[in-house]
C-alpha cells in the first residue's frame with residue numbers, strides 16, 4: 067500500500083531494452099518495493115526482474131571504497147572472494163586510486179602510444195556516461211579503440227540496417243504491433259528476455275493477429291503462434307531466402323513500394339529465385355508447404371512487422387541474417403506505415419543509447435563515421451580543438467585478442483564483464499591477466515575486476531541521475547531513489563575526475579551539462595532537451611518539436627541513405643564456423659533466462675531472483691537425456707574444443723534434440739568457456755549461438 071511509504075521516485079528499470087518505467091516506493095530511506103509506472107513502453111506493467119531485482123544494491127558484496135591491488139597479491143586470476151578480497155586488494159582514498167588509475171594509463175600511453183590503451187564502456191550506464199567514456203578514450207588517448215557490449219548483441223543487425231536502411235535503430239516501436247495484422251518473431255525469446263514486450267505480442271494474438279515464431283528452440287510464445295517454424299540452428303538464410311523466393315516467384319511483392327522506395331531489386335530478384343522452398347527445406351528443416359503458407363500470409367497482410375533477437379545476430383552470418391529480414395520487409399512493403407517495421411529487440415537497458423552516444427570504435431555520436439572529416443570537425447569543435455583519429459578502432463573481441471598478444475597493455479573497463487561475457491572466456495581471462503594496467507569501475511567486484519590493478523566503486527542505477535534510450539528509440543529520465551553506499555560515486559563523476567588527471571580539463575558539474583554538449587553533436591536529439599526530459603519523463607526520437615512525443619514509425623517518406631532509398635542486399639547460405647563431427651556431435655547454444663541478467667552480477671545478488679534460479683543448468687531434450695543415460699538433476703559435463711564445464715541437467719522439450727542450451731549468467735559453470743570466438747566479418751559479432759559440443763554424465 068503506497069500509504070505505507072514515505073516517498074515515490076519515478077525512474078526506469080535497469081535491466082532490459084524494453085525500458086519499463088518504474089516507481090521506487092521508499093520507506094525509511096530504503097527502497098521498500100517497486101511498482102510499474104505508466105511509461106510509454108510498459109503502461110505500468112513489469113516483469114519479475116523489474117519488480118524484484120532491486121535489492122542487489124544493498125548486497126554485502128557492494129564496492130564501497132576504491133581498491134588498489136596489493137604489492138604482495140597472488141598472481142592475477144579468478145581467485146578473489148568478493149566478500150574477502152583483502153589478500154589481493156587494499157582500500158585507498160579516491161585521490162590515491164584516481165591518481166593510480168590515470169597515472170598507470172598515462173604511462174602506457176606515453177611509453178607505447180595511445181593505441182596501447184583501450185576502453186570498454188557500458189550499455190548499463192546512462193547516455194551521458196557513455197558519451198563521456200568515448201570522449202575520454204578519443205580525447206585522452208588519440209584513437210578509437212573503444213567498444214561495448216553492443217558488439218556481442220546486435221552489432222550485426224546494426225551493420226545490416228546501416229548498410230541497407232541508413233539507420234541502426236528500429237523503424238517502429240514494438241508497441242506498433244497493435245496496428246499489425248501479422249508479426250514474425252525470429253531468433254528471440256521475448257517471454258524470457260523482453261517479457262513486457264511479450265505481453266503486447268500476446269494481446270496482438272488475442273485480437274486476431276497472426277504471430278509467426280521462427281526459432282530453433284521452442285519457447286513461451288509458441289503456444290500463441292499461428293505458425294511455429296522450429297528450423298535447424300544456423301540455417302536462417304536458407305529459411306528466409308526460401309520465404310522471399312516464394313514472394314517473388316508468385317508475384318506477391320509490393321511493386322509500387324519497391325519502385326518508390328528501394329534499389330537493387332532486379333539483381334536481388336534474380337538471386338532469390340535459386341532458393342526455392344524445395345531446395346531449402348532439407349537445409350532448414352521446415353517443409354516447403356509451410357514455407358509457402360507463411361510467405362503468402364506475410365506478403366498478403368495489410369501490415370506486418372518483424373522482430374528479432376540474438377538468435378539472428380550472434381552468428382558468423384549474423385549480418386546476412388539481418389539483410390534477409392530487411393529484404394523481406396521491403397519486398398512486402400512492410401516499412402514506414404503504422405503496424406509495419408523492422409525491430410531488433412535491444413538487450414541492455416541502454417544499449418541503444420550507448421551506441422547512439424558513440425561508444426563504438428568506428429563512429430562518433432549519432433553514428434557519424436570517424437572517417438568523415440565533417441564529423442571529426444564537429445566533435446573537435448565541441449571538445450576544445452581535440453584532434454580525433456580518422457582510423458576506426460578495434461572491436462571487443464579484437465581488443466581482447468590484442469591484449470592477449472600484449473599489443474594493448476592497459477584498459478579502462480566501465481561496467482562490462484568480459485571475463486564472463488566474451489567468447490572463449492579462458493582466452494579473455496588470460497588476456498586480462500596479461501594487461502600491465504587494468505582499471506575497472508563497477509558496482510561489484512566482478513570476475514573482470516578480479517584482474518584489476520585499480521577498482522573504482524560506482525553508484526548503481528537507482529543511486530544516480532541520467533538518461534537512457536530504450537529499444538523503441540525513447541529517451542527516458544532515470545532518477546536517484548537512494549544514496550550510493552560508502553564512497554561509491556556516479557560513473558560520470560569518476561570518469562570526469564579520471565579525465566582531469568589525464569589533463570583534459572573537464573568542468574562538468576551535472577549530467578545535464580554533459581547531455582547539452584552531447585545533444586549539440588547529435589541531430590537525433592533535436593528538440594529533446596534535459597529540461598523536457600525532466601518534465602515529460604520520456605521522448606522518442608525523432609521528434610519535430612516540444613509538443614511532439616516523437617515518431618513511433620519512421621521512413622514513411624524515404625530512407626536516410628544517399629539515394630533516399632532502402633537497398634536489397636542478397637545473402638548466400640554459409641555454414642557455421644564449427645560444425646558437429648564425431649568428436650563433438652551436438653550443438654551448443656547459449657543465451658539468457660527470465661530470472662538472470664547477462665553475467666549475473668546484479669540478478670544473482672538479488673534475493674528473489676537468486677531464490678528462483680539458484681544454480682546453473684544445461685537444458686536438454688528428454689530424448690537427448692535418455693540417449694545420454696541421464697536424468698534431470700544429474701551432474702553433466704559439457705565440453706567444446708575450448709573448454710569443459712559441469713552443471714545440472716534440466717529436461718526441456720523446447721530444446722531441439724542433440725542440442726544443449728546454457729545461460730551465461732553462472733560463473734561456476736561459465737557458458738562462455740565453451741563458446742566460439744569466430745566473428746561475423748561485418749558486425750564483428752561472435753558466434754555465441756552455435757558451437758560443436760559433447761555432453762556426458764559427469
Ligand code: SF4
Nearest residue numbers: 079081082086113116
Ligand atoms: Fe525491466 Fe525489461 Fe522486465 Fe521491463 S521487461 S521490467 S525493462 S527487465
